Structure formats: C-alpha cells, structure tokens
Amino acid sequence: MQRALVPARAVHAAALAALLLVPVVVVASYAPVWTGQPEPADLAYFGPAGAAILRGAWSEVFRDPAVQAGPLELLPFGVLELVGPSTGAGWVVAHAVGNLALVLGYLVAVLAPLARGPLRRRAARSGATSPSRMRPLVYVGAAAGALVVLGEDLPWAVSSGHPAQVAVPALWVVAAHAARRGHSTTTGVLVALSAAWEPWGVLGAPVIFCAARPDLVRAACAGAVTVALTYGPFVATGSFRMFELAWPVTGMSAVHAVLPDLEEFPWSLRLLQAVVVLGVGVAVARLGRRSVYAAWLVPLAVLTTRLLLDPVMWQYYWIAPQVVLVALAAFAVASRHRAAAVVSVGAALVVESPGARTLPGLAVLLVLTVLCAVLLHVRAPAPREEHDRVPVPREEHVPVP
Incomplete structure (x- = not known):
C-alpha cells in the first residue's frame, strides 16, 4: 500500500507552525496599510474578473487581455471586489487572512518531504513518541515560515496581487515528490x-522526469x-x-540587453521562451533525478531560466525562486547535509537581498543555481528507495514465521 503523498503529521505541523507565526504575519500585514497602499497592486484587473466568476458572467472574465491570471488566483480577488474592506483595519485583516492561507499551504509543501524522510527516520531510531516526533517539524516549519514572512516574500506576493509566485512553485515541489513516488496522475494534476x-505554471511539467520511470x-x-x-x-464563451x-x-x-531594438514581447515569443525553459528543466531533471534534492533543483532551474528570458523581470518575479531556495535550505538543514545546508542557506540569503534582484543579481542567481545543482547532486545521492515506484520502508517488512 502506498503512503499518503502529504502525511497528516506534515499538515498538523504546518498548522501549528503557522499558528506560531500569527503575530509576525499580522504585523507584516499592516505594512501595506501603513504605506498608504492597502489594495493589492493588480486588484483593478483581477477584482472585476474574479467577481465575474462569482456572478456567473464567465464571458467577462478573460475579455481583457491584461488578465494574465488563472481562476484560482482570480477568485479571492473577486471576493475582495464584491465585499472588500473599506477601512484600514479591514485591509489588515484581509491581508492577514491571505498571508496565513499562503503560509499554511507553503509550509505543507516544505514539511511533507521531511515528514516522510530524515526527521521521520531520526525520530523512529530515537524511539520518540508521536508529539515528540512532530516537534522538529514544527520548529523547521516555523523557521522557514519566519524567513519568508520577515523577508517579505509571502506578504509581497499578496500585496503585489500575485500569490501564485508562492503557490505555483510550492505545487511544483509537491508534484516532483509525487513523480518520484510513482504518482504520475497526481503529478499531472x-x-x-x-x-x-497563473499560466506559467505549465513550465513545471519537467518535474515528471524526477521519476526513475x-x-x-x-x-x-x-x-x-x-x-x-x-x-x-471560459474559452467556450468565445471571449477568451x-x-x-x-x-x-x-x-x-x-x-533588452541582447535585443535592444525589441519593444514588444507577444505570446509567440512567450512560447519560444517556454520551449527553452522546458528544455532546461527536463535536462536538469534527467541529470539530477538520483539526488534527493531534485524536487527543488528542477523548479529552481526552471524559475531561473524563466527570469533570464523574461522581457519585464518585475521585482515580484524573484519571490518564486526565493521560496524554493528557503524550502531547499530547510530540507538540507533538517537532513544534516552540511555542504548542502551551507550552499542552500547562502543562496537563499543572497537572493533575499533586494539589491540582488537586478540583472547582475540574475547572473548571481544563475551561478548559485548551477553551484547548488552540482554540489547537491554530488554530495547527496538519493537512497535507493527514493526511486522505487512503490517505496516500502525496511521497518515495515514483517518476518514470516
């Protein structure tokens, strides 16, 4: 029998860690109100589109080409459009709810592989009780969550109007682990x-190649x-x-540095960008699938290549690679892989610096991605059972009398 892709103890630990972070999240949620910009940046576009979904006016949702977000992202903005707060306190509550939901989902993706892997085996060897086994997960989750909240990654994702910058890479990481465990259907979903x-989520398709077969x-x-x-x-309405x-x-x-005369970047060039990004992702997945870090390295390679070939490279685009680096660092530290921990934590701290989120910073991120891929692949090969289609822990074998 296959075990759950996301163990219940990972969800419980993520909920407890998110609960510990409530004061930090509330303070971070006050920042947009304090700066005088309480409304998410793209609410003017996403709010009416999301409200149209809720009102059943589906032909209006994607009538404006500027709406480059999917239904899952539009829905919460539709709620804000219909029953949005009118006071500063109301906006603080709205941001806090959005940030907490994002923190919880992100921490589930961070803790799920730890609940099945190194922390579970370490607790089993020490004979720890169930509450004691969950405590390290809560600590790791709280640390990772604090880093992305205090570093303004998650609050910025909400205030910029693009929570997908966290949700998309988190789903990719879970999908990569699903692929490694033989859940191909789940990976595709x-x-x-x-x-x-957001449409660029399709760029995560190479995670399927994290599987051995x-x-x-x-x-x-x-x-x-x-x-x-x-x-x-929405396509069927004819107004897509x-x-x-x-x-x-x-x-x-x-x-712009390579093609200074190019002024517009249409969807035809987006498709060309996607082909290159997908090719890099597949190559990294095939070369690094024997590493326990493949589930993070493939999304990181995809996101870095996407940034390299992007025509706008808005500042909030950097949120996605940063949250992947923090998740990678959490796994490396919890696994006690010293070289991996040093490289991943260092990379996360470098990218966290606002000064690094520039064109020279992109070159630094590219170098860090290559360094991560090389060191983590060499230093930490995956144990054999990570590649089995249906992994069976050694301790679950029952001797036949």
Whole structure:
C-alpha cells in the first residue's frame, strides 16, 4: 500500500507552525496599510474578473487581455471586489487572512518531504513518541515560515496581487515528490493546478522526469483534463483574449540587453521562451533525478531560466525562486547535509537581498543555481528507495514465521 503523498503529521505541523507565526504575519500585514497602499497592486484587473466568476458572467472574465491570471488566483480577488474592506483595519485583516492561507499551504509543501524522510527516520531510531516526533517539524516549519514572512516574500506576493509566485512553485515541489513516488496522475494534476493560478505554471511539467520511470502519457492526460476543466468554460464563451497581450521589453531585462531594438514581447515569443525553459528543466531533471534534492533543483532551474528570458523581470518575479531556495535550505538543514545546508542557506540569503534582484543579481542567481545543482547532486545521492515506484520502508517488512 502506498503512503499518503502529504502525511497528516506534515499538515498538523504546518498548522501549528503557522499558528506560531500569527503575530509576525499580522504585523507584516499592516505594512501595506501603513504605506498608504492597502489594495493589492493588480486588484483593478483581477477584482472585476474574479467577481465575474462569482456572478456567473464567465464571458467577462478573460475579455481583457491584461488578465494574465488563472481562476484560482482570480477568485479571492473577486471576493475582495464584491465585499472588500473599506477601512484600514479591514485591509489588515484581509491581508492577514491571505498571508496565513499562503503560509499554511507553503509550509505543507516544505514539511511533507521531511515528514516522510530524515526527521521521520531520526525520530523512529530515537524511539520518540508521536508529539515528540512532530516537534522538529514544527520548529523547521516555523523557521522557514519566519524567513519568508520577515523577508517579505509571502506578504509581497499578496500585496503585489500575485500569490501564485508562492503557490505555483510550492505545487511544483509537491508534484516532483509525487513523480518520484510513482504518482504520475497526481503529478499531472498538480502541475495543471499550478497553471490554474497563473499560466506559467505549465513550465513545471519537467518535474515528471524526477521519476526513475515516468509515465508521461498518464501525467499528460491528467494535466490536460485538469486544464480543460479550469480554463475550458471560459474559452467556450468565445471571449477568451488572454493570448492577445504583448508585454513591453523593459531595460532591466536580459532580453533588452541582447535585443535592444525589441519593444514588444507577444505570446509567440512567450512560447519560444517556454520551449527553452522546458528544455532546461527536463535536462536538469534527467541529470539530477538520483539526488534527493531534485524536487527543488528542477523548479529552481526552471524559475531561473524563466527570469533570464523574461522581457519585464518585475521585482515580484524573484519571490518564486526565493521560496524554493528557503524550502531547499530547510530540507538540507533538517537532513544534516552540511555542504548542502551551507550552499542552500547562502543562496537563499543572497537572493533575499533586494539589491540582488537586478540583472547582475540574475547572473548571481544563475551561478548559485548551477553551484547548488552540482554540489547537491554530488554530495547527496538519493537512497535507493527514493526511486522505487512503490517505496516500502525496511521497518515495515514483517518476518514470516
């Protein structure tokens, strides 16, 4: 029998860690109100579109090409549009609820592999009781959560109007672990759900190659059905104009440095960008699938390549690689892999610096990604059972009398 992809103790530990972080989250949620900008940045676009979903006016949802978000991201903004707060205190509560929901989901993705892996084995060897076994998970979750909240990654994702910058990479990490455990259908569904947050979620497809024997047909079918269910009703209305948008090419992007005369970046170039990003992701997945860190390295490689080829490279784009680095660091520290811990924690701290989120900073991130991939692949090969389609722990074998 296969064990749950997300163990119950990981969910419980994530909930307890999020509860410990409530005071920090509330303080961080006050920042947008204090600066005089309580409304999320893209509420003007996402609010009416989300409200249209809730009102059943589906032909209005994607009528504006500027709406480059999926239904899962539009819905909470639709709620704000319909019953949005009118006072500063109300906005603090709205931001706090959004931040706590994002923290909880993110910590589940961080703690799920730890609950099945090193912390579980260490607790079993020490003979710890159930409450004692959960305590390290709570501590690791609280530390990781505090870093991304105090570093303004999660609050910024909400205030910028793009919680997908956290939700998408978190889903990719869980999908990668699903692939390694032989859950190809689940992998396809999770990647498609990430695209239901924002379309670039499809770039997480290479995580299926983290599996030793990926079932590509099953994953692709599951993903296609999920995408059809989430976007199909809006396409069927005949007012789906998402693919008509052309992005400006900003001076802060690497695209401008290479092609200074290029002014617009239409969806045709987005597709070319996607081909390159997916190719890099598949290559990293195939080369590093024997590492226990493949589930984080593949998303990190995809996100870094996406940044490198992006025409706008908005500041909030850096949230996604940062939350992956923090999750990677949490696993490395908890696993007591010293070299991996030093590299991943150092990379997370470097990228956390606002001064690093520039074109030169992108070069630093690229170097750090390559360094992470090399060191973590060499230093920490995955144990054999990580590649088995149905892993069975040694302690579960029952001797036959």
